[in-house]
Amino acid sequence: MFKIAVFVSGRGTNFLALYKSLKTSKKAKIIAVVADKPCLAIGKAEELGISTYFVSNKPVSGFFSFEEINEILKRKEVDLIVLAGFLKKIPDFFVDSFQNKIINIHPALLPAYGGKGMYGMNVHKAVFNAKEKFSGATVHLVDKIYDHGKILAQEKINISNAKSPEEIAEMVLKIEHRILPQTVEKIIDGKLLLTE
Secondary structure (H helix, E strand, O other): OEEEEEEEOOOOHHHHHHHHHHOOOOOEEEEEEEEOOOOHHHHHHHHOOOEEEEEOOOOOOOOEOHHHHHHHHHHOOOOEEEEOOOOOOOOHHHHHHOOOOEEEEEOOOOOOOOOOOOOHHHHHHHHHHOOOOEEEEEEEEOOOOOOOOOEEEEEEEEOOOOOOHHHHHHHHHHHHHHHHHHHHHHHHOOOOOOOO
């Protein structure tokens, strides 16, 4: 069984899209959901009976350190970590520990609109203010630089009629919900190899 851990920070819509796509799979399942703060995604994971954990860079009551989460996921023999709206930077040692086993979904056409501070609505506001005609979503391999690793999947959408960053967010989210599960399924089936 191919084991997946999903890291989240918010509503968990990408986590749920991935969960739905794997619900009947005999090959893979989500065995852990990790968050950097209490959020809707954790509640949804608990309702689905998935093990949940909180992680922090600083000592916080009820939270694990990244070192402890690393040990837990190694013990569970996790094959893939999916960052699905996780807002914290993954520590370098953790990237090394799960080398070529961490992917991220980003709400823009990388390498444009990536990097520190470029997440969620910040991305869509930047795209809208730049009067871009296109945006989209990107799934990429995680390395030690924000939004930098090898691009695994990308889909573009015409946003020239969008009247606000919120409209762009809605359009891009539909793409995210499609390309994240598709990419994960290709990885599970061995059709997409995670190498630099």
